[in-house]
Amino acid sequence: MTTSGRISQSAFDGSRLRVILLLDLYEGAQEQFLDAYEHMRNKVASVPGHISDQLCQSIENPSQWLITSEWESAPPFLAWVNSEEHVETVRPMHSCVRDTRSMRYSILRETRPGRPLTPEAAKAGLQAAARVGDGVARHALTFTVKPGSESKVAELLAGYKSPRAQVDDTTRLCRTSLFMHGNRVVRAVEVEGDLLAALRHVARQPEVRAVEEAINPYLEQDRDLTDPESARVFFTRAALPAVHHVMAGSPEPAGLRRHALYYPALAGRGMDLARFLAHQDEAAADEPDSPVYASTVFQRDDIVVRLVDVIGELDRDPLAALGVKGPGKAAELGRLLDGAAIGVEGALDSERNLNRLLAHADMLPITDRSSAES
Numbered sequence: 001m002t003t004s005g006r007i008s009q010s011a012f013d014g015s016r017l018r019v020i021l022l023l024d025l026y027e028g029a030q031e032q033f034l035d036a037y038e039h040m041r042n043k044v045a046s047v048p049g050h051i052s053d054q055l056c057q058s059i060e061n062p063s064q065w066l067i068t069s070e071w072e073s074a075p076p077f078l079a080w081v082n083s084e085e086h087v088e089t090v091r092p093m094h095s096c097v098r099d100t101r102s103m104r105y106s107i108l109r110e111t112r113p114g115r116p117l118t119p120e121a122a123k124a125g126l127q128a129a130a131r132v133g134d135g136v137a138r139h140a141l142t143f144t145v146k147p148g149s150e151s152k153v154a155e156l157l158a159g160y161k162s163p164r165a166q167v168d169d170t171t172r173l174c175r176t177s178l179f180m181h182g183n184r185v186v187r188a189v190e191v192e193g194d195l196l197a198a199l200r201h202v203a204r205q206p207e208v209r210a211v212e213e214a215i216n217p218y219l220e221q222d223r224d225l226t227d228p229e230s231a232r233v234f235f236t237r238a239a240l241p242a243v244h245h246v247m248a249g250s251p252e253p254a255g256l257r258r259h260a261l262y263y264p265a266l267a268g269r270g271m272d273l274a275r276f277l278a279h280q281d282e283a284a285a286d287e288p289d290s291p292v293y294a295s296t297v298f299q300r301d302d303i304v305v306r307l308v309d310v311i312g313e314l315d316r317d318p319l320a321a322l323g324v325k326g327p328g329k330a331a332e333l334g335r336l337l338d339g340a341a342i343g344v345e346g347a348l349d350s351e352r353n354l355n356r357l358l359a360h361a362d363m364l365p366i367t368d369r370s371s372a373e374s
Contacts, residue, residue: 006285008133009296011074011243012275015106015127016051019077021067022101029096030062036092037067043089044069049076063098072125074104075271078241082300087236094229101196134247136174137195140188140240140298140305147183149218154180156214157187158367163205165371171197175370177307179260179363183220186240186260186305186363188298240298240305244278246285247294256293256309260363261322264341265302273336274299277306280323290325291317302338305363318351318358330354 025033037055044050053069071077080086106127145153157178165173171193178187191198202208203225212225223234265273274297281295294309306323314321324330334348342360 006249007244007246007282008131008136009138009242009245010131010278011078012278013106013127014073014125015108016125017071017074017077018105018107019069019071020103020105021069022103023065023067023097024099025063025065025096026098027063030057033065033093033096036090036096039092040089043085044080047076047080049073050080070107074106074243075275077104078243078299079271082239082241087233091233094232133245135192137191137193138188138242138245138296139191139195139199140186140242140307141235141238142184142186142240142300142303142305143234143238144220145183145185145215145218146220150180150183153185153215153218154364154366156211157185160211161207162369163202163208167193167198167201170194171201173198173202173371175368177258177260177368178366180366181260181262181363184262184303185366186262186298188260188296188305188307240300240303242296243274243299244281244297245295246278246281248285248290248292250288250293253293253311256311257313258365258368259308259310259314259321260365261306261308261358261361262363263304263306263361264338265304265336266338267302269336270299270302270304273302273304273333276332276336277304277323280325280329281306284320284323284325287325291320292323295323314358314362315355318354322354322358322361324348324354 023033041053041055044053049072051070051072053067056066056068058064058066069077107125108127108130110126162176163173167173171191173189174192175190176187177189178185180186189198189202209225216223216225221234221237224230225234263273263277277295277297281292281297284290284292284295291311292308293311296307298305298307308321310321319325319330322330322333324333330348337357342357348354348357
Protein backbone atom coordinates (compact mmCIF):
# COMPACT_ATOMS: atom_id res chain seq x y z
CA MET A 1 0.00 0.00 0.00
CA THR A 2 1.03 3.56 -0.67
CA THR A 3 2.01 5.37 2.53
CA SER A 4 4.42 8.11 1.45
CA GLY A 5 3.33 11.57 2.53
CA ARG A 6 4.73 12.92 -0.76
CA ILE A 7 1.96 11.24 -2.75
CA SER A 8 -1.09 13.48 -3.04
CA GLN A 9 -3.00 11.26 -5.45
CA SER A 10 -2.96 7.52 -6.15
CA ALA A 11 -5.22 4.87 -7.60
CA PHE A 12 -2.81 2.16 -6.47
CA ASP A 13 -2.93 2.22 -2.67
CA GLY A 14 -5.12 -0.91 -2.48
CA SER A 15 -8.00 0.81 -0.69
CA ARG A 16 -11.66 0.35 -1.53
CA LEU A 17 -13.25 3.11 -3.56
CA ARG A 18 -16.48 5.02 -3.00
CA VAL A 19 -17.93 6.69 -6.11
CA ILE A 20 -20.62 9.35 -5.76
CA LEU A 21 -22.63 10.57 -8.72
CA LEU A 22 -24.95 13.54 -8.20
CA LEU A 23 -27.65 13.97 -10.84
CA ASP A 24 -30.18 16.68 -11.59
CA LEU A 25 -33.01 15.25 -13.73
CA TYR A 26 -35.31 17.01 -16.13
CA GLU A 27 -38.83 17.41 -14.79
CA GLY A 28 -40.96 14.38 -15.63
CA ALA A 29 -37.98 12.17 -16.55
CA GLN A 30 -37.98 10.08 -13.37
CA GLU A 31 -39.55 6.91 -14.78
CA GLN A 32 -37.44 7.01 -17.94
CA PHE A 33 -34.36 7.45 -15.75
CA LEU A 34 -35.33 4.50 -13.55
CA ASP A 35 -35.63 2.26 -16.61
CA ALA A 36 -32.18 3.37 -17.80
CA TYR A 37 -30.72 2.82 -14.33
CA GLU A 38 -32.08 -0.74 -14.17
CA HIS A 39 -30.31 -1.48 -17.45
CA MET A 40 -27.07 0.02 -16.14
CA ARG A 41 -27.34 -1.76 -12.78
CA ASN A 42 -27.64 -5.15 -14.45
CA LYS A 43 -24.53 -4.42 -16.52
CA VAL A 44 -22.37 -3.08 -13.71
CA ALA A 45 -23.27 -5.94 -11.36
CA SER A 46 -21.11 -8.27 -13.44
CA VAL A 47 -18.12 -5.93 -13.72
CA PRO A 48 -15.05 -7.32 -11.89
CA GLY A 49 -14.23 -5.31 -8.77
CA HIS A 50 -17.75 -3.93 -8.28
CA ILE A 51 -19.12 -4.51 -4.76
CA SER A 52 -22.43 -2.65 -4.53
CA ASP A 53 -24.36 0.43 -5.53
CA GLN A 54 -27.34 2.43 -4.29
CA LEU A 55 -29.77 4.76 -6.03
CA CYS A 56 -31.21 7.54 -3.86
CA GLN A 57 -33.73 10.33 -4.46
CA SER A 58 -33.70 13.60 -2.54
CA ILE A 59 -36.42 13.93 0.10
CA GLU A 60 -36.45 17.68 -0.60
CA ASN A 61 -36.25 17.94 -4.39
CA PRO A 62 -37.52 15.00 -6.52
CA SER A 63 -35.32 16.09 -9.44
CA GLN A 64 -32.12 15.52 -7.45
CA TRP A 65 -30.77 11.96 -7.36
CA LEU A 66 -27.68 10.25 -6.05
CA ILE A 67 -25.92 7.05 -7.13
CA THR A 68 -23.21 5.66 -4.86
CA SER A 69 -21.12 2.60 -5.62
CA GLU A 70 -18.36 0.75 -3.83
CA TRP A 71 -15.44 -0.95 -5.59
CA GLU A 72 -12.67 -3.26 -4.40
CA SER A 73 -10.14 -0.62 -5.50
CA ALA A 74 -9.78 2.23 -7.99
CA PRO A 75 -8.25 0.32 -10.96
CA PRO A 76 -11.30 -1.85 -11.80
CA PHE A 77 -13.59 1.17 -11.54
CA LEU A 78 -11.36 3.24 -13.83
CA ALA A 79 -11.17 0.39 -16.33
CA TRP A 80 -14.97 0.23 -16.37
CA VAL A 81 -15.76 3.94 -16.45
CA ASN A 82 -13.26 4.55 -19.27
CA SER A 83 -14.50 1.67 -21.42
CA GLU A 84 -16.62 1.86 -24.57
CA GLU A 85 -19.08 -0.50 -22.87
CA HIS A 86 -19.65 2.11 -20.15
CA VAL A 87 -20.14 4.87 -22.73
CA GLU A 88 -22.88 2.83 -24.41
CA THR A 89 -24.42 1.63 -21.13
CA VAL A 90 -25.02 5.12 -19.74
CA ARG A 91 -26.08 6.68 -23.05
CA PRO A 92 -29.85 6.13 -22.38
CA MET A 93 -29.50 8.23 -19.20
CA HIS A 94 -28.27 11.32 -21.02
CA SER A 95 -31.69 12.46 -22.24
CA CYS A 96 -32.98 12.34 -18.65
CA VAL A 97 -30.20 14.25 -16.92
CA ARG A 98 -29.76 18.02 -16.87
CA ASP A 99 -26.47 17.96 -14.96
CA THR A 100 -24.12 15.48 -13.29
CA ARG A 101 -21.19 15.58 -10.92
CA SER A 102 -18.92 12.62 -10.21
CA MET A 103 -16.70 12.29 -7.13
CA ARG A 104 -14.34 9.46 -6.19
CA TYR A 105 -12.98 8.75 -2.72
CA SER A 106 -10.66 6.18 -1.19
CA ILE A 107 -12.15 4.72 1.99
CA LEU A 108 -9.98 5.78 4.92
CA ARG A 109 -12.00 4.70 7.99
CA GLU A 110 -15.32 2.95 8.55
CA THR A 111 -17.63 2.01 11.42
CA ARG A 112 -19.51 -1.28 11.54
CA PRO A 113 -21.84 -1.30 14.57
CA GLY A 114 -22.21 -4.68 16.22
CA ARG A 115 -19.44 -6.24 14.18
CA PRO A 116 -16.20 -6.08 16.17
CA LEU A 117 -13.13 -6.66 14.04
CA THR A 118 -9.52 -7.47 14.73
CA PRO A 119 -7.17 -4.51 14.08
CA GLU A 120 -5.88 -6.28 10.98
CA ALA A 121 -9.35 -6.90 9.58
CA ALA A 122 -10.42 -3.34 10.36
CA LYS A 123 -7.60 -2.00 8.18
CA ALA A 124 -8.24 -4.33 5.23
CA GLY A 125 -9.15 -2.44 2.09
CA LEU A 126 -8.69 0.98 3.71
CA GLN A 127 -6.38 3.80 2.70
CA ALA A 128 -3.40 3.49 5.03
CA ALA A 129 -2.99 7.18 5.86
CA ALA A 130 -4.46 10.52 4.95
CA ARG A 131 -2.75 12.05 1.93
CA VAL A 132 -1.57 15.64 2.23
CA GLY A 133 -1.64 17.41 -1.10
CA ASP A 134 -1.08 20.88 -2.48
CA GLY A 135 -4.74 21.63 -3.12
CA VAL A 136 -4.30 21.03 -6.84
CA ALA A 137 -6.45 18.66 -8.94
CA ARG A 138 -4.94 17.22 -12.12
CA HIS A 139 -6.63 15.94 -15.24
CA ALA A 140 -5.87 15.48 -18.93
CA LEU A 141 -7.65 15.08 -22.24
CA THR A 142 -6.31 13.20 -25.24
CA PHE A 143 -7.47 12.85 -28.82
CA THR A 144 -6.01 12.18 -32.26
CA VAL A 145 -5.93 14.30 -35.38
CA LYS A 146 -5.82 13.25 -39.00
CA PRO A 147 -2.32 12.23 -40.14
CA GLY A 148 -0.73 15.07 -42.06
CA SER A 149 -2.52 17.78 -40.06
CA GLU A 150 -0.18 17.71 -37.04
CA SER A 151 1.72 20.92 -37.79
CA LYS A 152 -1.47 22.89 -38.47
CA VAL A 153 -3.10 21.62 -35.27
CA ALA A 154 0.04 22.44 -33.27
CA GLU A 155 0.00 25.98 -34.69
CA LEU A 156 -3.66 26.47 -33.72
CA LEU A 157 -3.21 25.05 -30.23
CA ALA A 158 -0.12 27.15 -29.54
CA GLY A 159 -1.56 30.42 -30.78
CA TYR A 160 -4.73 31.06 -28.79
CA LYS A 161 -5.03 33.59 -25.99
CA SER A 162 -5.08 32.13 -22.48
CA PRO A 163 -8.48 32.20 -20.77
CA ARG A 164 -9.01 34.05 -17.52
CA ALA A 165 -7.40 31.98 -14.74
CA GLN A 166 -9.71 32.92 -11.86
CA VAL A 167 -12.92 30.89 -12.09
CA ASP A 168 -14.57 32.03 -8.85
CA ASP A 169 -13.66 32.81 -5.25
CA THR A 170 -12.39 29.28 -4.60
CA THR A 171 -11.25 27.94 -7.98
CA ARG A 172 -8.33 28.95 -10.19
CA LEU A 173 -6.80 27.46 -13.30
CA CYS A 174 -3.12 27.09 -12.36
CA ARG A 175 -1.43 25.56 -15.38
CA THR A 176 -2.15 24.10 -18.81
CA SER A 177 0.46 21.94 -20.53
CA LEU A 178 -0.10 20.71 -24.08
CA PHE A 179 1.97 18.11 -25.92
CA MET A 180 1.78 16.04 -29.10
CA HIS A 181 3.11 12.60 -29.97
CA GLY A 182 2.66 11.94 -33.67
CA ASN A 183 -1.01 12.67 -34.26
CA ARG A 184 -2.01 12.33 -30.59
CA VAL A 185 -2.69 15.46 -28.56
CA VAL A 186 -2.50 15.51 -24.74
CA ARG A 187 -3.69 18.55 -22.79
CA ALA A 188 -3.00 18.42 -19.03
CA VAL A 189 -4.51 20.91 -16.60
CA GLU A 190 -3.83 21.77 -12.96
CA VAL A 191 -6.65 23.38 -11.00
CA GLU A 192 -6.76 24.85 -7.53
CA GLY A 193 -10.25 24.19 -6.19
CA ASP A 194 -13.12 22.64 -8.15
CA LEU A 195 -11.85 20.76 -11.22
CA LEU A 196 -15.28 20.44 -12.87
CA ALA A 197 -16.02 24.13 -12.40
CA ALA A 198 -12.66 25.02 -13.98
CA LEU A 199 -13.20 22.72 -16.97
CA ARG A 200 -16.64 24.20 -17.58
CA HIS A 201 -15.25 27.72 -17.20
CA VAL A 202 -12.54 27.05 -19.79
CA ALA A 203 -15.01 25.47 -22.22
CA ARG A 204 -17.17 28.61 -22.13
CA GLN A 205 -14.36 31.07 -22.91
CA PRO A 206 -14.63 32.61 -26.42
CA GLU A 207 -10.93 32.16 -27.19
CA VAL A 208 -11.09 28.47 -26.27
CA ARG A 209 -14.33 27.89 -28.20
CA ALA A 210 -12.74 29.50 -31.26
CA VAL A 211 -9.67 27.25 -31.24
CA GLU A 212 -11.77 24.15 -30.57
CA GLU A 213 -13.91 25.05 -33.58
CA ALA A 214 -10.79 25.66 -35.67
CA ILE A 215 -9.35 22.18 -35.00
CA ASN A 216 -12.65 20.33 -35.60
CA PRO A 217 -11.94 19.60 -39.30
CA TYR A 218 -8.67 17.92 -38.36
CA LEU A 219 -9.99 15.53 -35.68
CA GLU A 220 -10.17 11.81 -36.34
CA GLN A 221 -13.26 11.58 -34.11
CA ASP A 222 -16.06 13.84 -35.33
CA ARG A 223 -17.69 16.05 -32.73
CA ASP A 224 -20.14 18.92 -32.46
CA LEU A 225 -19.51 20.86 -29.26
CA THR A 226 -22.77 22.78 -29.75
CA ASP A 227 -24.65 19.49 -29.32
CA PRO A 228 -24.63 18.40 -25.63
CA GLU A 229 -24.76 14.68 -26.47
CA SER A 230 -21.89 14.88 -28.98
CA ALA A 231 -19.80 16.98 -26.58
CA ARG A 232 -20.48 14.61 -23.68
CA VAL A 233 -19.42 11.54 -25.65
CA PHE A 234 -16.30 13.26 -27.01
CA PHE A 235 -15.06 14.42 -23.61
CA THR A 236 -15.89 11.07 -22.03
CA ARG A 237 -13.75 9.29 -24.60
CA ALA A 238 -11.03 11.95 -24.43
CA ALA A 239 -10.67 11.83 -20.63
CA LEU A 240 -7.19 10.76 -19.52
CA PRO A 241 -7.41 10.56 -15.71
CA ALA A 242 -4.49 11.20 -13.41
CA VAL A 243 -3.91 7.97 -11.49
CA HIS A 244 -0.84 8.98 -9.46
CA HIS A 245 1.00 12.14 -8.44
CA VAL A 246 4.14 12.40 -6.34
CA MET A 247 6.49 15.26 -5.55
CA ALA A 248 9.91 15.30 -3.90
CA GLY A 249 10.00 16.54 -0.32
CA SER A 250 12.57 19.26 -0.97
CA PRO A 251 11.73 22.86 -1.93
CA GLU A 252 11.11 23.37 -5.66
CA PRO A 253 14.46 23.98 -7.36
CA ALA A 254 15.09 26.62 -10.00
CA GLY A 255 15.28 25.62 -13.65
CA LEU A 256 12.65 22.86 -13.68
CA ARG A 257 11.52 21.81 -17.15
CA ARG A 258 8.25 20.04 -17.88
CA HIS A 259 8.23 17.03 -20.19
CA ALA A 260 5.58 14.51 -21.16
CA LEU A 261 6.51 10.92 -21.97
CA TYR A 262 4.22 8.64 -23.96
CA TYR A 263 4.34 4.91 -23.16
CA PRO A 264 2.34 2.67 -25.53
CA ALA A 265 1.35 -0.37 -23.49
CA LEU A 266 0.90 -3.90 -24.70
CA ALA A 267 -2.75 -4.66 -25.29
CA GLY A 268 -4.53 -4.96 -21.96
CA ARG A 269 -1.51 -3.92 -19.88
CA GLY A 270 -2.11 -0.17 -19.56
CA MET A 271 -3.09 -0.26 -15.91
CA ASP A 272 -0.14 -2.52 -15.06
CA LEU A 273 2.20 -0.11 -16.83
CA ALA A 274 0.75 2.91 -14.99
CA ARG A 275 1.11 1.08 -11.66
CA PHE A 276 4.73 0.21 -12.42
CA LEU A 277 5.60 3.83 -13.26
CA ALA A 278 3.77 5.09 -10.16
CA HIS A 279 5.75 2.78 -7.87
CA GLN A 280 9.00 3.78 -9.59
CA ASP A 281 8.26 7.48 -9.11
CA GLU A 282 7.30 6.87 -5.48
CA ALA A 283 10.71 5.32 -4.85
CA ALA A 284 12.51 8.10 -6.76
CA ALA A 285 10.84 10.78 -4.64
CA ASP A 286 12.87 9.56 -1.67
CA GLU A 287 16.19 9.90 -3.54
CA PRO A 288 17.78 13.34 -3.04
CA ASP A 289 19.84 13.10 -6.25
CA SER A 290 16.93 12.19 -8.55
CA PRO A 291 16.51 14.69 -11.41
CA VAL A 292 12.72 14.07 -11.40
CA TYR A 293 11.18 16.54 -8.96
CA ALA A 294 7.50 15.75 -9.61
CA SER A 295 5.59 13.20 -11.66
CA THR A 296 1.97 12.66 -12.65
CA VAL A 297 0.91 9.43 -14.37
CA PHE A 298 -2.18 9.57 -16.60
CA GLN A 299 -3.78 6.40 -17.92
CA ARG A 300 -6.76 5.30 -19.97
CA ASP A 301 -6.95 1.83 -21.52
CA ASP A 302 -3.50 1.26 -23.06
CA ILE A 303 -2.59 4.95 -23.28
CA VAL A 304 -0.14 5.93 -20.55
CA VAL A 305 1.40 9.40 -20.28
CA ARG A 306 3.85 10.47 -17.59
CA LEU A 307 4.21 14.20 -16.99
CA VAL A 308 7.50 14.99 -15.26
CA ASP A 309 9.15 18.14 -13.93
CA VAL A 310 12.86 17.53 -14.37
CA ILE A 311 16.03 19.30 -13.28
CA GLY A 312 18.19 19.67 -16.39
CA GLU A 313 17.85 17.69 -19.60
CA LEU A 314 16.08 14.34 -19.91
CA ASP A 315 19.13 12.59 -21.32
CA ARG A 316 21.22 13.60 -18.30
CA ASP A 317 19.89 10.45 -16.59
CA PRO A 318 17.79 8.35 -19.03
CA LEU A 319 16.97 5.70 -16.41
CA ALA A 320 15.50 8.26 -14.01
CA ALA A 321 13.77 10.14 -16.82
CA LEU A 322 12.07 6.96 -18.00
CA GLY A 323 11.28 5.80 -14.47
CA VAL A 324 13.36 2.63 -14.58
CA LYS A 325 16.06 3.17 -11.95
CA GLY A 326 16.93 -0.02 -10.12
CA PRO A 327 18.07 -3.56 -10.97
CA GLY A 328 15.87 -5.23 -13.57
CA LYS A 329 13.46 -2.30 -13.85
CA ALA A 330 14.26 -1.51 -17.50
CA ALA A 331 13.54 -5.11 -18.42
CA GLU A 332 10.30 -4.99 -16.43
CA LEU A 333 9.20 -1.88 -18.31
CA GLY A 334 10.09 -3.54 -21.61
CA ARG A 335 7.73 -6.42 -20.87
CA LEU A 336 4.84 -3.96 -20.50
CA LEU A 337 5.50 -1.93 -23.67
CA ASP A 338 4.46 -2.50 -27.26
CA GLY A 339 7.96 -2.73 -28.72
CA ALA A 340 6.74 -2.41 -32.32
CA ALA A 341 4.98 0.88 -31.50
CA ILE A 342 8.12 2.45 -30.07
CA GLY A 343 10.58 1.12 -32.62
CA VAL A 344 12.64 -0.80 -30.06
CA GLU A 345 13.42 -4.44 -30.80
CA GLY A 346 14.49 -6.75 -28.04
CA ALA A 347 14.89 -6.12 -24.33
CA LEU A 348 15.61 -2.71 -22.81
CA ASP A 349 18.99 -3.96 -21.64
CA SER A 350 21.26 -1.67 -23.61
CA GLU A 351 22.03 2.03 -23.48
CA ARG A 352 21.16 2.26 -27.16
CA ASN A 353 17.64 0.89 -26.69
CA LEU A 354 17.02 3.03 -23.61
CA ASN A 355 18.05 6.17 -25.50
CA ARG A 356 15.86 5.16 -28.44
CA LEU A 357 12.92 4.69 -26.10
CA LEU A 358 13.52 8.04 -24.42
CA ALA A 359 13.73 9.81 -27.78
CA HIS A 360 10.52 8.12 -28.92
CA ALA A 361 8.61 8.67 -25.69
CA ASP A 362 9.50 12.37 -25.29
CA MET A 363 6.45 14.25 -26.54
CA LEU A 364 6.60 17.48 -28.55
CA PRO A 365 5.82 20.47 -26.30
CA ILE A 366 3.21 22.81 -27.80
CA THR A 367 2.47 25.18 -24.93
CA ASP A 368 2.95 25.33 -21.16
CA ARG A 369 1.12 28.20 -19.49
CA SER A 370 0.81 29.01 -15.83
CA SER A 371 -1.73 31.36 -14.27
CA ALA A 372 1.00 33.96 -13.82
CA GLU A 373 1.18 34.17 -17.62
CA SER A 374 -2.54 34.36 -18.24
